[in-house]
Amino acid sequence: MSAEYVVKMQNISKEFSGNRVLKDVSLAVKPGEIHALMGENGAGKSTLMNILFGMPAIWNTGGYEGSIEIDGQEVKIDSPQKAMECGIGMVHQEFMLIPGFTATENIKLGREDTVPTVASRLLGRSLEELDRKKMASDARKAMDTIGLGIDENTKVGGLPVGYMQFIEIAREIDKTGMKLLIFDEPTAVLTESEAERLLRTMKVIASQGIAIIFITHRIDEVIEVADSMTILRDGTFIDRIETKDTTAARIAELMIGRKVEKLVDETEDHRELNKDDVILKLRDYRVDMPGETVRGVDLDVIRGEILGIGGLAGQGKIGIPNGILGLYDSSGTIVFDGESIDTKKLGDALKKQIVFVSEDRRGVGLLLEESIEQNIVFTATQVENKFLKNYGFIKQYDHAAAKKHAEDMIRDLDIRCVGPEQPVGSLSGGNQQKVCLARALTLNSKLLIVSEPTRGIDIGAKKLVLELLVKLNRERGLTIIVVSSELNELRSLSDRIAIVSDGRVSGILRPDDSDADFGLAMSGVKVGGADDGKA
Amino acid sequence: MEKLKASMKHVNIPRLIIILFFLLILLLAYINGIDVNSYIGSILKYWGMWGILVLAMVPSIKCGIGPNFGISLGIVCGLLGSLLAVEFGITAWGDAIMPGFGPWAAIFFAMALSAVFAWVVGVLYGKILNCVKGSEMTVTTYIGYSFIYLMCIVWFRAPFQSGEIKWPIGADGVRNAVSMDTSFGEVLNDFMGFYIGGEKGIYVPTGLVLFFLLCCLVVYIYFRSKSGLAITAAGSNPNFARANGINVDKMRIKGIAISTVLGAIGIVVYTQGFGILQAYTAPLTMGFQCVAAVLIGGATTGKAKISHVILGTFIFQGLLILTPPVSNKMLAGTDISDTMRQIIQNGVILYALTKAKGGSSNEE
Amino acid sequence: MKNNAETKISFGSYVKNALFNNKVIILFIVLCVACIMTANTSMSYIASEVFSRFGRNACLVLALIIPCLAGLGMNFGIVVGAIAAQIAIFFVVHWGFTGIGGFLLCTLLSTPMALLFGWLLGILYNKTKGSEMVTGLILGFFADGVYRLFTLYIIGGVIPYDDPNLLDRGFGLRNAFDLSDSIKYSLDDISFVTVFRILMIFIIVLQLVSLVMGVKKTAEARRESLIKLVSSAVGLVLSFVLMAVPGVASMIGGTRIILSDTLRIAMIVYVISVLVKKFVFRKDVKGEDMIKAVVIAALVIGLSYVPAIRNILRSISISACTYAVICLFCFFNNWILDTKLGQDMRTVGQNRIVAGSAGINVDRIRIIATCISTVLAAWGQMIYLQNLGTFNTVQQQSNVGLYAVAAILVGGASVQKANNKQAIIGVVLFHTLFVVAPLAATQIIGDSAISEYIRMFICYGVIAVSLAMHAWKKKDVAVKGAQAPISNVEAGEL
Structure with a gap:
């Protein structure tokens, strides 16, 4: 304990194929300190932690720059094993537990205590017998440390989620020489009381001299439990502050920060929006989408507007459109243009002219092996019977018409490709997104929902896609909902922005509202709405 | 250079080996002075006979279920249809209406009836397969197997009355080999059949080949219709299909039902070509042979085209027909072809499995 | 009273569960x-x-x-x-x-x-x-095909090979193999007493080796293995003594052992092993387990004297060694699963x-x-195959x-x-x-x-x-599993 800091990361930089995701970031944690690592999605939190944990994803892409010191000693952590040897543990977001095993077996997973046998002497250590007694007593001890009272022989399978997380923690505690424990968004999956218990446990662990890095976006939790925090934004180090010196609003402001770049050029706006002319009305709307659960949303979309839906990952914003389209089970009322939508009936929304461009481009949005032409016209053939020619009793695919349409789209949207026959799987992300949009434009739509329109595409293509959306809105009068985790993007093109937190709308803001308001809304604090917005 | 490397990666090695092997056998046949012409005739015949059975793999692969190892379900339906055509004496009825029409009436009756059976069976089968997504190949194999043995029990005591079908000793049940001579045996083969190069030349079973190609055309047309496009989309990306309002499960049922119907029609055509109807365990390995043929043609467990069927069946059957005479000549009177079929057929399937979607879903 | 009712219900559901699970x-x-x-x-x-x-x-x-x-x-x-x-x-x-x-x-x-x-x-x-x-x-x-190629065409065909015992037609192995002159019953014919002796010797060697190699760390473990060693040695000596007794020799010395004898011996061994566990090795054995062992043993031995059952049991003779090997396989499976390797598996x-x-x-x-x-x-x-004595190549x-x-x-x-x-x-x-x-x-x-x-x-x-x-079940689990947090959906960072 000679050094002041358990862990000291200095001037860390990291590039992924030319894309700089971390620039000169530093992080330092004292023994027994709970240190929060905060930032928006894409701020570089995960990358930083992956570097600290020696993940192969870092080393396969050329390593990092900067230095890491553990207890004052400079170390090179090039594998998770090495990280564990250095006394770094990680409590994963996805549980690395085996339901069919007992708590003991899970805690000791891969590190079972064994006793040698004759066979193991002759044929290698893997034939040593398990020392179940010692395993059980170690597990008991670790569980007692964090106040987990269940029997160590219970099967993990039937336990509530909160207990599982505690077993994960017990596993880390049980490792010898644990100095630093990383919690990756641990409260995201917990109920309120479970989360409270977890925070208490973190304090207990810290009181034993183990440092904790706590990755989260919940500002209230940070204020409650953390001693200090490091804030990242866009891969740069913003500040290291002590909790006692700051306020929630200040933290929120630091996390969001105003970005100066302008994503969409000003266009003439001749729209007249009538805020009573509601095209889509959601009431007590819930969606059971794993990881993006929607827990009761009330939202009105005004005809002709661009509505942004923002919020942090996992809070439920993605669930809203997926539920409307019937891709996940949902409940509550959805009234669209005077008609209610039956989400149980697959394709009902599509028939009523709601068109959705999915965030999961490769998984849901495209037929990767099929041609551009197929991808553009497919929905139209199914929903509107377009591009089908009648040959008496059988309708045949009209290749000529489809090809012509595809070529038009390729020209209009500037899709860079060899021709309409090229399989979309071989296109770049931006061009794939344009194909998705082209498909949406092929349909007659009253409402266009675009989810994560710019994810994974480069900056030039980004601007093009966003401008296309604005153009559609202005020229065709199309109502558009844009769901995005990039706040900056939403603020450049939306009329109003609904922020979703914990499956509910925590606020409807104007694009020019203050950063602090956005920050607070994102961390779940209800803020004054912009319902009277710009109409 | 880079392109060459990339394209090398996509080359299906076993397929290449088999095609080279086929060419080698062809060469050896010429060198050993075997009358290849007479064999080309039987290659054409077996190509037509097997073609539709192999074609049955296309809908099941396209709808996302993968090669239909359980094609035996369709085969059994086809056998039942054929037997009923014999039982009811459709040939005699047909001849009564118009002489010479009998066999045609019988074969179309058999096809229609077995297609109905196969559709019903296929829909039920599809429903089962929808419950076991991800393990279709394993489950189809064993369902196919157990169904064949179940039907063996049925055949054994089925109360057929026709003397053609009953055991020669007169007991109830279907005999091992039912002759089709008096019903629709070779009716398609002989339709417009002709010899190239005189009586000793190549016999071309025109009707059979035309019917096979017609079936190919029908399947091709179907998969360009709205519903066919939907099936293909459901197979290649179920999530995409769902987002487009397509009921994936329904499409899978449709695909497997079409496959089963093709299997049923396929076995009727096979039986007419073979001249003998074999019930019992004869269909046991047919499924594997069909899967292997379409894979040799260039299909994978996730993608198949009509051209794969046409090419694959030709190569596989050609290989099986040319090997016996060649090995007979070279290895002094032994027939190695069955062993070779076993190795090629299963080797090709194994290779496809290692490249399958299932293989890439390594971490579930 | 309430307690009683509860146990009744749970007993009912226990039976229902047991029926369903089996x-x-x-x-x-x-x-x-x-x-x-x-x-x-x-x-x-x-x-x-x-x-x-x-x-x-x-x-x-x-x-x-x-x-x-x-x-x-x-x-x-x-x-x-x-x-x-x-x-x-x-x-x-x-x-x-x-x-x-x-x-x-x-x-x-x-x-x-x-x-x-x-x-x-x-x-x-x-x-x-x-x-x-x-x-x-x-x-x-596939392997079948390759094997057939090997046995029918390559042996004697490509690879020159000459053995009239094996070849039929000049090349290719003959269709059926008769093992009666080679290894038929070679394992089955080993007598009970031999198997017993081999087992005793094996235990003795194992314990000796483990003591010499210092595998056993605690004094208790060493004591245990010493007891095992000594008792195995006693067993070995005993087997020679018993063979001198005429009745016993015919019972356990032949190539087969009659089922009723096997059962009785097994039951006696079962009871003794439970007692030994309790009193010699001082393991934690519950009283009811001991009673259970005695009752089961008494019941089985008693039943084996009931005429109808006795006739059946006496008419069957089994091969001691083959059954010992089966036990060995079971034991091996259990043992492997209790090692680090098994836990990994x-x-x-x-x-x-x-x-x-x-x-x-x-x-x-x-x-x-x-x-x-x-x-x-x-x-x-x-x-x-050694039991069957003949096989189809x-x-x-x-x-x-x-x-x-x-x-x-x-x-x-x-x-x-x-x-x-x-x-x-x-x-x-x-x-x-x-x-x-x-x-x-x-x-x-x-x-x-x-x-x-x-x-x-x-x-x-x-x-x-x-x-x-x-x-079907797997699909169910997958659906449920998907409810668990999926976090990386949006983590555009890595």
């Missing part, structure tokens, strides 16, 4: 009983048939357990193990070795071959994760991702599990995987979970059905040809149903 077994018991009742044959015939089939088949079925627990499903690929055994037998017959020596040589030859085949099979399984079972099945056919079997993140080399573990299974299958096939191995898998599934195993008990019960039920179904069919229809179809239908039906049920 539905497959119960179904087959009912089927077996129905067949036995219609078959109209003597029980002793059925019992002796089942016992001899059990001795032949049990080891092959036990070979399936380890890959099953390692997440490979039902290993249809044990066919390659059987092939290894058969190739070894060709060589041994060719060289003219006979008796137990020949058998041991077979073991020696087949093991490296089985390891090689198992290794290749393991690699193949690693390339087809998720569809191991259909791969195993097809690989079985179970982890891999439950979840490959978690196993990988816990630092376990998943692919390697899967290959090891396949290798173990293949070697056990090779040995199992040798035991099978080309086809003998074809259905090995099918029958073994069907048997273990009948015993209540699933694709993911199997244990020794299920294997043993499965073999008994499956082979009972195999024996009585044809008889019953003959009684009902007057024709036994149909029974072959019934048998095969049962085999495939059992497998199809259990695979379908497994896939």
Whole structure:
């Protein structure tokens, strides 16, 4: 304990194929300190932690720059094993537990205590017998440390989620020489009381001299439990502050920060929006989408507007459109243009002219092996019977018409490709997104929902896609909902922005509202709405 | 250079080996002075006979279920249809209406009836397969197997009355080999059949080949219709299909039902070509042979085209027909072809499995 | 009162649960009983048939357990193990070795071959994760073809080879192999007393080695192994003394041992072992367990004197050594699973991702599990063949995987979970059905040809149903599993 800091990361930089995701970031944690690592999605939190944990994803892409010191000693952590040897543990977001095993077996997973046998002497250590007694007593001890009272022989399978997380923690505690424990968004999956218990446990662990890095976006939790925090934004180090010196609003402001770049050029706006002319009305709307659960949303979309839906990952914003389209089970009322939508009936929304461009481009949005032409016209053939020619009793695919349409789209949207026959799987992300949009434009739509329109595409293509959306809105009068985790993007093109937190709308803001308001809304604090917005 | 490397990666090695092997056998046949012409005739015949059975793999692969190892379900339906055509004496009825029409009436009756059976069976089968997504190949194999043995029990005591079908000793049940001579045996083969190069030349079973190609055309047309496009989309990306309002499960049922119907029609055509109807365990390995043929043609467990069927069946059957005479000549009177079929057929399937979607879903 | 009611309810649901969990077994018991009742044959015939089939088949079925627990499903690929055994037998017959020596040589030859085949099979399984079972099945056919090519065309054809014992037509092995002059009954004929002595010697050596090597760390462990050593030595001496007693010598010295004797000896050993555990090793044995042991032993021994049962038991004689080997296989399975390797296998079997993140080399573990299974299958096939005494050169191995898998599934195993008990019960039920179904069919229809179809239908039906049920459940779990947090959906960072 000679050094002041358990862990000291200095001037860390990291590039992924030319894309700089971390620039000169530093992080330092004292023994027994709970240190929060905060930032928006894409701020570089995960990358930083992956570097600290020696993940192969870092080393396969050329390593990092900067230095890491553990207890004052400079170390090179090039594998998770090495990280564990250095006394770094990680409590994963996805549980690395085996339901069919007992708590003991899970805690000791891969590190079972064994006793040698004759066979193991002759044929290698893997034939040593398990020392179940010692395993059980170690597990008991670790569980007692964090106040987990269940029997160590219970099967993990039937336990509530909160207990599982505690077993994960017990596993880390049980490792010898644990100095630093990383919690990756641990409260995201917990109920309120479970989360409270977890925070208490973190304090207990810290009181034993183990440092904790706590990755989260919940500002209230940070204020409650953390001693200090490091804030990242866009891969740069913003500040290291002590909790006692700051306020929630200040933290929120630091996390969001105003970005100066302008994503969409000003266009003439001749729209007249009538805020009573509601095209889509959601009431007590819930969606059971794993990881993006929607827990009761009330939202009105005004005809002709661009509505942004923002919020942090996992809070439920993605669930809203997926539920409307019937891709996940949902409940509550959805009234669209005077008609209610039956989400149980697959394709009902599509028939009523709601068109959705999915965030999961490769998984849901495209037929990767099929041609551009197929991808553009497919929905139209199914929903509107377009591009089908009648040959008496059988309708045949009209290749000529489809090809012509595809070529038009390729020209209009500037899709860079060899021709309409090229399989979309071989296109770049931006061009794939344009194909998705082209498909949406092929349909007659009253409402266009675009989810994560710019994810994974480069900056030039980004601007093009966003401008296309604005153009559609202005020229065709199309109502558009844009769901995005990039706040900056939403603020450049939306009329109003609904922020979703914990499956509910925590606020409807104007694009020019203050950063602090956005920050607070994102961390779940209800803020004054912009319902009277710009109409 | 880079392109060459990339394209090398996509080359299906076993397929290449088999095609080279086929060419080698062809060469050896010429060198050993075997009358290849007479064999080309039987290659054409077996190509037509097997073609539709192999074609049955296309809908099941396209709808996302993968090669239909359980094609035996369709085969059994086809056998039942054929037997009923014999039982009811459709040939005699047909001849009564118009002489010479009998066999045609019988074969179309058999096809229609077995297609109905196969559709019903296929829909039920599809429903089962929808419950076991991800393990279709394993489950189809064993369902196919157990169904064949179940039907063996049925055949054994089925109360057929026709003397053609009953055991020669007169007991109830279907005999091992039912002759089709008096019903629709070779009716398609002989339709417009002709010899190239005189009586000793190549016999071309025109009707059979035309019917096979017609079936190919029908399947091709179907998969360009709205519903066919939907099936293909459901197979290649179920999530995409769902987002487009397509009921994936329904499409899978449709695909497997079409496959089963093709299997049923396929076995009727096979039986007419073979001249003998074999019930019992004869269909046991047919499924594997069909899967292997379409894979040799260039299909994978996730993608198949009509051209794969046409090419694959030709190569596989050609290989099986040319090997016996060649090995007979070279290895002094032994027939190695069955062993070779076993190795090629299963080797090709194994290779496809290692490249399958299932293989890439390594971490579930 | 309230307590009572609760226990009653829980007892009711316990019975219901037990019935439900064992539905497959119960179904087959009912089927077996129905067949036995219609078959109209003597029980002793059925019992002796089942016992001899059990001795032949049990080891092959036990070979399936380890890959099953390692997440490979039902290993249809044990066919390659059987092939290894058969190739070894060709060589041994060719060289003219006979008796137990020949058998041991077979073991020696087949093991490296089985390891090689198992290794290749393991690699193949690693390339087809998720569809191991259909791969195993097809690989079985493929290996069949290659083996046929080897036996029928390459031996004597391409490879010059001359042995009138083996060759039929100048090349290619003959169709049927008669082992009566070589290794038939080589294992079965070892007497009980010899097996006992070998066991005692093995324990003595094991304990000596472990004491010398210093494996035992605590004084208690050392004391334990000393006791084991001494008592084994006493047992060894005792076996020589007892052989001097005329009655006993005929009972345990012959090539077979009568079932009733076996049962009584087993029960006495059972009681003694429980007592020893309690009083000599001071293990934590509950009083009720001791009472249970005594009661069961008394009951079994008592029943064995009931005339009807006694006649059956006396009419059956079993081979001590083969049954000892079956026990050894069971013991081996249990032991492996209690080692670090076994724990790794179970982890891999439950979840490959978690196993990988816990630092376990998943692919390697899967290959090891396949290798173990293949070697056990090779040995199992040798035991099978030495008992049968004759085999069909080309086809003998074809259905090995099918029958073994069907048997273990009948015993209540699933694709993911199997244990020794299920294997043993499965073999008994499956082979009972195999024996009585044809008889019953003959009684009902007057024709036994149909029974072959019934048998095969049962085999495939059992497998199809259990695979379908497994896939169904898996889908369920997958849906539930998806409810668990998916976090990286939006983490655009990595």
